[in-house]
Amino acid sequence: MSAALLYALAGAALFAIGLAGLLLQPHLLRKILAFNILGSGVFLILVGLGQRDGTIDPVPQAMVLTGIVVAIAATALALALARQLLDLTGQMRLPEDRPDAEPADD
Amino acid sequence: MSDPWLPALVVLSSLLPGLIIFFLAESRIRLRTTLNLTGALVKLGFIGVMLWGVQNGREYVFRHTVLPGLDLVLHADALALLFVSLSAVLWLFTTLYAIGYLEGAPNRSRFFGFFSLCVTATVGVAMAGNLFTFFLFYELLTLATYPLVVHRGTDKALRAGHVYLAYTLAGGALLLIGTVWLYGLAGQVDFVHGGSLSALPPEAAGQLQLIFLLLIAGLGVKAALVPLHGWLPMAMVAPAPVSALLHAVAVVKAGAFGIVRVVYEVYGIEFAQSLALLLPLAIAASITIIWGSLRALFQDDLKKRLAYSTVSQVSYIVLGVALFGPLGTMGGLVHLVHQGIMKITLFFCAGNYAETLGIHKVSEMDGVGRRMPWTTLAFSLGALGMIGVPPLAGFVSKWYLGVGALEAGMPWVLAVLAASSLLNAAYFLPILHRAWFKPASGSWPDEKIPQRGRWETAPLLLIPPLATAAATLATGLFAGAAFSPLSWAELIAVREYLAWIP
Amino acid sequence: MTPALAFDLLLIAALLWSAARALITADVFRAVVLFIVFGLLMALAWARLGAPDIALAEAAIGAGLTGALLLDAVGHLRAKWRGPER
């Protein structure tokens, strides 16, 4: 088993950890962390599997660079939303109540 | 003007004015009236041209491919023209009547817009050249009549509209399933004389019976076949011109006409007979005839009594269709026209009573013949026609139905006809007796339009029922003349079916 | 077991541990710090995978900038301190 494959397996574990965190953690900040961990897991799988035969593969590496930028973009947007929600509701979690039961904002 | 466009123009002659009227301001009365009447007259003109053409053996077919294997076909054959002429003529009268009836009422642009759409749909139903086209206009009819039914916006009207939609949309769904199934089985099913399904392999018989059931159930909702008739008495809350149109030409007739098309031109009467479909249909029609008449007996509300009478009378058409033989066919087809003329007269008169004197109930009609002699005369002609008194229109229909039943070897139908006629007499004659012979009980419930010289009510309300009442008499008296409904029905029977009937 | 393999296994264990801790730690601030540690460990992992470009980017963006954003948000949350922390 090559080292690359080992990291890919670690990536699978990270994906599962991140997924569980995303689904189970009610706190938005932690959901955002979980999403980043999930993404890191996928990146490891992408490069790890791509290099499982031991050769360096610049294509998945370039893809991961793209992916990291996308991830920070998403993280920044998510954080901005979470902060806005904090300002509006005083909580950093998604309200459980049914959205259609709320009065319209207009 | 090329031939394919004539059927399309007949449809457009009410569609376009209707769409324009929607967007007219409420106050543009003169323009709206002009558009309405011009549309009606232009339509009559086109139909006249086609009547002459079809008499001389010409074909008018408009075809547009919507999807591969799915054509929109408008086909003005003799049968279509029978129904189209009826709708166009009665539309003209009803429009005149509605203008008078709704004078000063709110939301008239909307009313007349949907009114025109409703006639467009009826004309489309009449000229549909295949099941898909029929279904298209059939559903359009549902959508166009709903706003008319709820026009008054009262809770009662809204509830009636609810029931109406529930029935008709569910019926439409059944019709759609039947149609899709049939198209899958037999490809595009155009309406052709003698039907086109007999060529299918015999294994398909079971499926075809099931499809027939779906189609008839779907059509039976609008034709108010018992037990699918529940919406009709409730829809009485609509304004009188709407009830007149619904009962005489548009909705119930569309259902009955669809049954005619399905039996004669999709299945073919011989093939339908061989699948043993006609006897159940005749039985369903007979039950409806008797049931409707029985229920009518016990209604005090005049319009409700008329509504149950419609339930009963429309099934005469279905009964005629189910009678295996040319005379029965003629009876059914001619009743399509005769019932329309008679029933519209009755509804016009009911509207006049309500609008002029506030009379809604039979029990309030004592002595009304002296206050409104012309209206009551028209009413009497319509009622007697319904009972089948010679030489009025209804007699002609019943005569041919009776003879047709004997020809088809179903003598029990005579008993149904006799029973129904007795019941008709039982629920109409008391009304006439009250109106003509009982003294008035003092003041009327709500007198709105005072007597002005010779005019017992507004002229626009009086002329249409008198005209249609005269037609009731004329179609009966001159049933043998050229272009009379009877001779046209004979033309259809001879030209379109006799070749296939042994 | 070669030293390289041992290092890899150790690094992976540290990655998984920091990731899991970051998601279950009670204190949000500590969670964010753990996440930054996780990001730096990821940079190491990328270097081990022969991807120095990603290692650079991960350290600068994944750990650095994301960390700064997260810390700022935690500060915002603490300043607000109306809802429950967890």
Added chain:
Amino acid sequence: MTDFLDPLPWLIMLPLAWGTLAFVLGPGRGGRLAVAAIALQGALALQLAGQLIDSGARVYAVGGWGAPLGIDLMADGLAAVMLLLTQAVALPLAVYARGYFAASPKGRELFWPFTGFLLAALNALFLSADLFNIYVTLELLGLAAVGLVAIAGGRQPVTAAMRYLFATLLGSGAWLLGVALIYGTYGSVSLAVLTPLIHAGAPLAVTLAAALMLAGLLLKTALFPFHFWLPPAHGGAPAPVSALLSALVIKATFYLALRLWLELFAPLTTVAAAQLLGVLGAAAILWGSVLALTQSRLKMLVAYSTVAQVGYLFLLFPLATLVPPGTADSALAGGVMQAVAHGLAKAAMFAATGSMIVATGRDDISRLGGVGARLPLTLFSFGLAGVTLMGLPPSGGFSAKWLLLGSALESGQWWWVVVMIVGGLLTAAYVFKVLRRAFLPRAAGDRVARVPRTLEFSAFALALASILLGLFGAPLLELLAVGREA
């Protein structure tokens, strides 16, 4: 192929460019530019469709490298249909949005840049033939959509945007994991390279990848039971945004699911999986319709209607999987027709809804009295759109239903017929719930203001298009067939 005016690359570059320029121009600016540019995009899409009909599907190698080293774009009939739909919906909506934000300025500042990027993402997604590139377009699309939902601010929209963001990120995460597994298995992400490599006995990794990618797409398409994020997001955003999202954004992920199912992963599909998708679709139809019926807010009703209508799209999977070719073709045609018809009709419906809310000043079905009298054209548009959603003839929705019903009966799967018919009746129930209210006279104390003409006419144009589609749908099906002969 090296034509400067080749429509294919410009369909992606143009919206990117005007979206960016609108941002540079400043808050709220760029509406006129957008309308002009979208009109041009529409012309380009038509030109591309013409090219395809004349000379078949085309492949475009970005940068001239060609797959697998470079990225390929691919335009076939299906892609062209979606491109046409996108521009056809976007143009009236852009006109509408100009009027809408003039009357109701909340959220207008960044609407145009977001919309430009959204359209670029859609066009790029429809044309992409590279799994990783599709991932990037998915992220562009998702972030643009989330940004649009949050654009007006407020507790409900921001909550909805947050929920939507997590859903869409999880969806694209699953997609990317699938891409990683595919690349790890075969060493390429190009559809053209991969399609011949994948066969029935593919490794476990590929099956897992297929499942993950499909699940991610279902989440983004809001198929039942993944629909939880959609109603608040579509019901809370400003009307032009709701229209764009309901009409186009969920169609994009549906399009990808369809592509994967019919092409890349076709050898792996099973009847059981197809039936499962159909069952989820059926559940969406029934559940969405019933919930739509119970709503008291107009926009939420329309949003739940989207949940239901998405269900119809997924009925195509059981109808097109392992059935005779003719049946599958008509199911595909029906499904795509439904996507197009729903796109036009739902855009019209949200646009009309927005006008009604602007006119009455509130989003409340029980306060719609007087709308019929004051805004007849808007109500008429709502009704026409409703006709399409109910699947009554003549409309695009009917054509779709006709084709789907036909293939259901042909393949003996009558249970889908029942679902479609019941769904149609439920649709009628919630559409008439609105119409009935709007017909009533105005209640005392309520106000119904006039709205700008452009609002009324752009909604009407969309509604009319959804009806005309039913009468002139044949050319669309001809276009759809381009590239599907094999």
Added chain:
Amino acid sequence: MKAWLTALIALLCSGLALALGAAMLALPEFAVRLPGQVAANLDASGVAHPVTAVLLNFRGYDTLLEVAVLLLALLGVFALSRHASDHAHPAAPAHPVLQTLARLLAPLMVLVAGYLLWIGAYAPGGAFQAGAVLAAAGVLLRLAGLLPAWAQPGRLLRGGLALGLLVFLAVAVAGLPQGELLHYPPALASPLILLVEAGLTLSIGLTLAGLYLASAGWRQ
């Protein structure tokens, strides 16, 4: 959340991890191999570093869209900060040592960014890393209280943010008369890529910094 639901999700996630692991251990030989193709075409790409070649040439189209994603995220942050209760937030006073440090480090970081940008053509580095360093400089200056928060960017700043994407777009379509989208003529590939990278560095630096500065503007 109900305990059994938590357990179920945890179980499913572990199951997924195991399935993924099993799948990864059972992979066949690669059917296609790209590293060789990258190396073979490196000369024609205009850069000597394979990752940069993939990022800006072979798969440059991905990068183009990705830059749009980044800008889009910033737009989202702007859209949200617009509704925040307090916009103009004065820079918090910082420790004088930090201020001095920032004053010294910031120019140095700009230099490093320039170096990373230039070296990207040959070795690890490039626009994203350079942009990230630029952004870090911005964050540092903000922390030192030397930069104001920007909730409402002016026209100049908006132009700077969009510049990278606009340059990239212009270069992408400039090749259309001679070839496909994003086709660089081999002779011009090097300078064109450098031009694109320069624009990107500036815009990515501004955007990444903006993600921080725009949201840092509404701390209460």
